[in-house]
Amino acid sequence: MAEKRTMTLNLNDDEMNALDALSTRYDMSKTAIIRKALRMYQMIDTRLQRGEKLFVEDEVEKKKSELLVL
C-alpha cells in the first residue's frame, strides 16, 4: 500500500456543505470523496493535455455541451 500523508484542508461553508452532501450520498468519508475527486481531475487533466475534449450529454434533450476544466 502506498504511504499516506496528512494535510489540512481549509474550506468555506459552501464547500464543506458540498463535501458533506457527497459524503452522505455515497456513504464515504470526506477523505475518500476528495481522493476520488482528485483522481478524476487527474484523469480529465491528462486527457485535456493530450488535446481531447470533455463533453456532457443530455440524452433526453439530445444536447451535448463541452465542459471547460481549469
Place this chain on the structure above:
Amino acid sequence: MTTAPTTIRLLDLHKNEVIDALLHTGLTEGQIRTAQEEWEPIRKASIEKLLKEGYPLGELPKHWGWDWTRKIKQLSNPLLGFYGIECEGKMQGLLEVAKEGYLAKLPEQKGKPLIYVKYIETAPWNIRLLDPKPHYGGIGSRLMRIAIELSHTEDCKGRVGLHSLPGDKKGEPEWFYRDVCKMEPMESERDGEGLLYFELTAEKADEFMKGGKNENA
C-alpha cells in the same frame, strides 16, 4: 503507479505446504509481457490437448483468449488498479479493477460506489481442468480478497461488482462468484455480451474475509 511488493501466503498443492509469494500493487509493462508470454503457449497447448481428448469446446475455460498486453497503455490510468501474484518467479494470477465509475445495483446498496473487477485471471497451470492437482491453490480467492481490501481502502465498505464469464458448474466462474465469494447474481444487469452481473454486499464481503475460504479456484 507501482509500489514495493508485499509478501502473502499461498498454498503449494504439489508440496502441500504454505509458501511465500509476492503481491504486486501496480504492474510494469515487463511484468505484463512476461506473464502473457508464459501463459499463452500453455493456454494454446492445453486447449489443443483437451480438444484432442474430446473435451467439448463450449466447456473450456472462457478467458483463454485474453491478451493482457492490450492493457499496457492503461497501466498509469489513475482510475484503474493492476495487481499480480508472483511466486517462484512466475505470475500466478492477475487482476484489473476500476476504482471509479461504477455504482452498486443491488437494492440494499444501490447507488453506492464499489470496486469493479474488469479482468481476473489465474495462470493456466493453476486451473484444475488442466491438472487434477494445480500448482498453487486459491489464486482466484486471493485475487478477490485483494479487490475487497481495495474496496475498504477506497471506503467502498467491501462492495465489489463484476460481470462473470459463463459457466455455473463447480469450478467454473459463475459458481465461484456465487458459491465461494457469496456474490449476488443479477439477471437484469447482464452486459452487452450476455455476461451475468454479480455483486458483493458489504456484509458478505466481511463474511468472505473472515471465512478466509481458500477454494482452489
